[in-house]
Amino acid sequence: MDKPQLPPHPLLDVxxxxxxxxxxxxxxDNVFSPDLxxxxxxxxxxxxxxxxxxLARGETPDAALKDRFTGALARMVREAMRTDGxxxxxxxxxxxxRAAPVREYASLSACADQDRRAIHAAVNAVAHPGKQQRLGPGPQREALARLHACAGAAAWNKLHDAVQQLLEMPQMPQMPASAGEPQPARALAQLLEHPALARLRRLDALASDALVVEYLKLWERYGPRSGSASAVAQGLSSRQRGDAAEAQAALALEALAQRLNAAPDASAPYRVVTxxxxxxxxxxxxxxxxxxWDVVLLRQSAAASDTAGGTPAWDVCLLVEVKASVDAAATDFPRLLRGLRLLAHADKDVVYPFxxxxxxxxxxxAALCAxxxxxxxxxxxxxxxCDAPAEPAPRLLSAASRMQLLSATPTLDFAVALTEAPSADARELEPVWQALLEAPGWRAVLDQYATLRQVRELMVHTDDLLAAV
Structure with a gap:
């Protein structure tokens, strides 16, 4: 039998x-008349x-609308391709x-972290400092130390040479091996032929290609390279700002909970969790x-004791997510909807520990299902x-939609054509228009303004929330 559920407190709605x-x-407006x-x-x-x-009216967009779309997308591409700005x-x-070496470099970079971990593990299996200590001083121990140092320095060509030198040493069968591990000579041979080592060496070779150098410079203009000291510092700063914003949102909800608890008609206590x-x-x-969920307002259940130990259970009243920008919230929104659907799958007769x-x-x-x-x-x-200021002229095209439009293959083909002939025809972008109207994978872009409006409707500035309370 379901527990009784209290209606929302009027003060919360107000x-x-x-x-x-x-x-x-x-x-x-229903009439389409954008400024020139x-x-x-x-x-x-x-x-x-x-x-x-x-489309919602069951009609087909006309050719004039298609031309406006391809013309605007072509302008966006031209602006994005400018050398200045x-x-x-x-x-x-x-x-x-457009460049095969850059495609290969990008593909190899995508799995480089995993490859580095694999090679470090393979090197440690034969040349970990603890294993080196089992050998007496001599050329073999020195060679193992060089091998380990090459892995630490990400010197993959030198590491390859160090493995070959070890394999050529006549004393290889005397190297100690732990129980369950392959013999060192076999482990070294496997390391020499490891696909991850080949990929890392190829990645190093491609790094000096002129087009790859240009590619990396473009990414550096966007932000620090992943794993660099600057990227780590930037990530730490972002986390600190995020923690501070979450603390402010929690403070606002704590004030709201106190007001609800102090209301003359309060029928159940409220609390805030993060x-x-x-x-x-x-x-x-x-x-x-x-x-x-970042910050959540809870209300104690109407039942006296909902848990096995007699402790009162709680119901969710308000879920708050803290985001640094509108774009971050719009990108998060599909995940938030899936999170709500996940909660709705709760068994109504179960009390869950969160x-x-x-x-x-x-x-x-029962309350989660509701x-x-x-x-x-x-x-x-x-x-x-959000604690970001509202923009004087808000962007109507979401960052995710813009990126999907720009990363479509016909758009990239058009951009490549622009590098060869500045007068490239915008009609080459018509396949993007057709995909927008017909392809399921483009539904989020087609609905992007409606979604953006809804996300912005759910957004409040933290200061405004605290002031309203």
Whole structure:
């Protein structure tokens, strides 16, 4: 039998309605009349939304709309390809698309970390400092030390030579091997022929190719290289800003909980938890779904004791996600919807233990099932909190949609054609238009303005939330 569920407190609804929505977007006019000087991104957003509404009426977008789309996309490509003020990420994509050495370098780079780990493990199996200590001083121990040092320095060609030198030593059969490990001579032979070592050596060789050098410079203009000291410092700074923003959002919800608890008609206590992690026991696929919620407002269940130990269980009232920007929230939104659908799969007769920074909290499955999972019914359950200022002229084309448009093969082909003939015909981009109208993989782009409006409707500035409370 289901436990009774309290209706939302009126003060909570009033507060949520009172919070200013400074990130809100207007609904577009039904008449399509973009300014002649509108940016390519704005024009594309307007055209795509017009195409979506036309399809929703059961009609087919006309040729004029298609021409506006291809013309705006061609302008976007031209702007992105400019040497001064262009988009280095897109230029790197185009270079990779047209140059085989760059494509090979990018492909090898994608698995380089895994390859490095594999080679380090293979080297440690025969040349770990602990294994070196088992040998007496001499050429063999010195060769093993060189091999280990080459792995540490990522000197893959020198490592290859060091393995060959070891294999040529007559004392190889005397090297000690641990139980269950292959004989050192065999392990070294396997290391010499390891595909990961071949890939790492090829990666080093390609790094000096002129086009690869240009490719890497383009990425460096975008940001520090992955794994570099600058990238680590940047990541640390971002995490610190994120932690501070989450703390502010938690402070606002704590103030809201205090007001709800102090209300004369308060019928059950409220509390706030952070970093609420969804337990694996909920019977649904967790992959690609949000499984950790930043800040959550809870209300104690109406039942006196819902858990086996007599401890009161809790119900979710409000889920808050903290994001640094509108683009970050828009990118996160599909994952958030999958996270809500995951919670909706909870067994209504089960009380689930959720881990939080405040300890384990029992949440009722019946209340989780009642959470809305349809994107149109989230306004009373979900908030995105942001501390970024609202833009004077908000971008109507989301970052994810822009990237999908630019990374489409016909778009990259058009960009390559531009490098050879500046008068390349925008009609080459018509396959992107057809994909937008017909391909399931483009549905998110077709719906992008409607989604962006909804995400911005759910977004509040942390200061505004605290002030409303």
């Amino acid at each position: 507060t949520l309605r009172a919070v200013p929505r400074r990130y809100r977007l207007p609904e577009l 000087d509108a940016s390519p991104g704005t024009t594309l957003a307007l055209v795509i939304e017009q195409a979506r509404t036309t 262009g988009d280095p990420v897109f230029q790197a994509m185009v270079l990779r698309h 970093s609420l992690r969804v337990p694996a026991a909920i019977p649904a696929a967790h992959k690609h779904a949000k499984t950790e 881990a939080t920074r405040q300890g384990t909290v029992p949440l009722r499955g 959470l809305p999972s349809a994107s149109a019914a989230l306004s009373r359950t979900v908030l995105y909190c």
